[in-house]
Amino acid sequence: MSGNELRAVARRGLMLVLSSPSGAGKTTISRALLERETGISMSVSATTRSPRPGEIDGKDYHFVDVDRFHRMVEAGEFLEHARVFSNYYGTPRAPVEATLAGGKDVLFDIDWQGTQQLAQNARADLVSVFILPPSLEELHRRLSGRGLDSADVVAERMAKAGDEMSHWPEYDYIVVNSDLETSIGEVRSILAAARLKRERQAGLPAFVNRLRGLDRDSGG
Numbered sequence: 001m002s003g004n005e006l007r008a009v010a011r012r013g014l015m016l017v018l019s020s021p022s023g024a025g026k027t028t029i030s031r032a033l034l035e036r037e038t039g040i041s042m043s044v045s046a047t048t049r050s051p052r053p054g055e056i057d058g059k060d061y062h063f064v065d066v067d068r069f070h071r072m073v074e075a076g077e078f079l080e081h082a083r084v085f086s087n088y089y090g091t092p093r094a095p096v097e098a099t100l101a102g103g104k105d106v107l108f109d110i111d112w113q114g115t116q117q118l119a120q121n122a123r124a125d126l127v128s129v130f131i132l133p134p135s136l137e138e139l140h141r142r143l144s145g146r147g148l149d150s151a152d153v154v155a156e157r158m159a160k161a162g163d164e165m166s167h168w169p170e171y172d173y174i175v176v177n178s179d180l181e182t183s184i185g186e187v188r189s190i191l192a193a194a195r196l197k198r199e200r201q202a203g204l205p206a207f208v209n210r211l212r213g214l215d216r217d218s219g220g
């Protein structure tokens with residue numbers, strides 16, 4: 001068995017969370033990561049927010065009404081859920097659990113409330129990254145320049161940015177998203193290191209025993 005095969009069969013997946021104030025660049029970094037990395041897929045949240053132009057139901061979000069969202073909460077269908085900017089958002093549990101159990105990683109674009117809930121329930125599987133903007137002026141430029149939200153929505157998100165950013169100490173890693181390519185590289189490095197954590201490589205004891213000639217009958 002090669003080293004790569006060992007990891008493919010013997011590693012439990014991890015949950016890589018990106019949080020930031022709205023507009024700092026989570027979605028942009030996430031898309032680049034998914035294009036460049038294998039073995040990781042996006043958790044598609046459910047939300048009661050209306051779709052933005054270009055957003056696709058089932059791909060960007062599962063767009064649901066408030067009644068349906070509450071029924072999903074009551075049925076225990078969410079791994080975490082929160083109210084953010086007057087809308088509800090939640091992470092469907094089943095696809096995440098199936099992906100992790102299959103040894104693949106899951107990428108989350110969720111806020112600090114959701115990250116706290118994941119940390120309470122599954123700390124060992126969690127790797128959390130907080131993305132900071134280089135300045136408030138640049139954050140405003142990005143939110144307005146995105147051209148997807150009204151001036152009122154941009155103002156609401158700017159007003160909440162300070163509160164969001166106060167949660168940075170709760171995260172494992174901090175990336176200041178000035179240059180996009182640098183930030184993507186930094187998040188990829190975090191993922192690479194997290195995948196190599198000794199605790200995540202469940203097959204290591206047997207593998208090292210084989211290397212040491214202590215367990216010649218265990219396959220490989």
Ligand SMILES: Nc1ncnc2c1ncn2[C@@H]1O[C@H](COP(=O)(O)OP(=O)(O)OP(=O)(O)O)[C@@H](O)[C@H]1O
Nearest residue numbers: 020022023024025026027028142146177178179180
């Ligand atoms: N490093 C960067 N330099 C310049 N522009 C950037 C950078 N990163 C992202 N952007 C731009 O900023 C805007 C906001 O980015 P994005 O939508 O990824 O933010 P977000 O954190 O996902 O926001 P939200 O939480 O509202 O979904 C986009 O137009 C994106 O192209």
Ligand SMILES: Nc1nc2c(ncn2[C@@H]2O[C@H](COP(=O)(O)O)[C@@H](O)[C@H]2O)c(=O)[nH]1
Nearest residue numbers: 045081082084089090091109110111113114
């Ligand atoms: N706790 C959760 N937060 C989520 C989830 N999905 C998205 N989000 C966060 O909401 C805001 C706004 O997102 P937007 O797409 O409306 O701009 C942002 O901070 C996201 O990270 C979720 O499932 N749970």
